Amino acid sequence: MTVIEVKALSYRYPKSPGSNLKDISFAVRQGEIFLLAGETGSGKSTLISVLCGLIPYEAGGEFKGLVKVLGKTWPISPVKLFPEVTVVFQSPAEQLLADTVFAEVAFGLENLGLSKEVVTKRVKKALAEVGLSGYEAREISSLSGGERQRVAIAQALAVSPKLLLLDEPLSQLDPKAAQTVMDILKSLASQGITIVIAEHRLEYVLPRVDRLLYLEGGKAKFLGKPKDFTPPKKEVNPLPSPPKGQKAVEIKNLYFSYPKRPPLFNGLNFSFYENERVALLGPNGSGKTTFLHLLAGLKKPVKGAIRYLLPQDKKRFALALLLQDPDLMLIRTKVAEELSFSLENLGFTRKEIEPRVSQVAKELHLFDKLKRAPFSLSRGERLRVALGALLTGRPQVLLLDEPTTAQDPKNALRLFKAIGAELVVFSTHDEDLAYALATRILRFEKGKIEEETR
């Protein structure tokens, strides 16, 4: 039985300069795991939004072509598709509504007006299916990223959907959690649930999907079985490793723990050197962001010390940090002003600022966007603006929290080439990129940090 039928679908978001989906056609049968693949910005999430009814019903824009899901023809309100079609969005943090696991999974069931007994029974069943039995009373805020993702899947499953849509469910997961999620999806498909998954981390999904549609710039580039598909190679030539310089940062006997939680770091001892690019790898919640915040002085260690040993230069930042959500760093109305901010604070004159801003903008491919408002740019471009705003201050030590998110490998490489800092420490989930970009790898797991040879 055909569950999804899409014919000659084209779509353009309101105010978008061009089409976001162009002439897409495919069909999905019951019980299939169907993959929407492609790089960031290729149209995967847009297609998920179409299939759950948000496009065009909520988003507006120009919509052409035929979309039919479970016999219902588009445009249609997402409310009318519930509970037959459920969706797990990209970021579980934005999707989860309740404080406890039970309440979260029960939310959709309560909306269906089911009795208390049925709700309780179905919540238990859904949690068991995702391997979270006994988690009912746990607070969502106490869960790891992988566990939250499983709660998000459980809430979608609890209402017994016929079609489950997942938008990049693995994007924030470590390899182990990603494998677990894919195993869960495989078992659901064997029960007759049709699954459409948008994902760009092909290494985890390709072996487990039945068919895939590969998108590039909103167009279908491949439709068929995984065995006939050759994933485009990640063209990341490893960056050269310059010889190690003098000691730049020294961490001595560092202890840190959050209130009411077990200690995160127990007596860390590390030294970082000039010309190093250190990648921090590890599962969500393993302490990568906390480590960067400790290095930046945003958090205070319970015990121990972090010493910066490079000679200070008043015309440069000793230290800069790119936050995981770079949007929190954008405070000006134009990209050029955003890039100037650090230099203004360092006391540079307008004459000195302009060439520095132009140079950084060129290096980060932002020159034609200097007059645009930062928040009118794409996610990847906003990240480059936030980074550029730090780079103009020529930091000696640069800390980057997930700088590879929403960047394709070429952009990530360009980004790192533009960095002139003496020491770069960055966290990432993309292991391939980490090995290509870093001179040294630190792996965080269960309160321990282990060094890996590159």
Next chain:
Amino acid sequence: MKSLHPYTKFILVFVISGLSVLLDQAFSLMALALGSVFLFLAAWPSRSWLKGFFLLVSTTVWGIMISQGLFYQDFPRTIVFCLVPPSETFPGLCFIKEGFRYGFIQSLRFVAALSAGAYLINSTSTEMLFRAVGALPLPRGLSLMAAASVRALPRLAEDLHLVRQALRLRGYRPFRRGLIYTLRTEMAVVYPLLVRAIRDSRALADTLLTRGFDPLAPAKNYFLPPWPRMERALSLVLMGLLLAIFLGKILFWAYLQGVFYAEVLRPFYAFFRKYV
């Protein structure tokens, strides 16, 4: 105190707020404010909560007392001392004893209500608050909106802290580049917070739409723990007390205005004059 049923807590907050409006005597208001502060403390607030609470209480009490002490307009007025003595052209800026007293009474009202509110928020999880409000005979949309806004506040505070730290790391120091630059930068902090709030609310709306949420559906009290009989009885007594004081106030007002007087109520009038 922390483990009381949310409905009991609602009633406690309602009664304390009601009494803070009805009572006028400093002694009674002081007792009410102390009781309310005790309620808040008995819920074992965290150190940061305590710090914020006492800062707010002390600044409010002193702020109201000083402003009333300085700008009290009623009579009689007893001057304690003058900052600027009166002259032929200037009435003077003096501290008035009755103004202090009036300010103290007003601040006690505020402290009582504030402590009760702080007790409710600090001792009840958002989840339970949502469920309790959701069980009231109101559309679900209203209770969800209330819960979402309560939940958004800590996140907003966290984001604001992070934005300010990020500015510091970009070399920004308030007033270093002049007042205008500082004001401009401080105001611009709202920009990322607003964008993030809009983004979050859109995500919330999309989530609700795709999870079959109907804002006009009637409330349900699924999974709200039963209201213990003892607490129900206590709540009834408290509500009765509030109602009795309210009716007594009307009776006392009628006596003061010469609308109604009964000889038999003389002890009642004396009690209300002295304590209420």
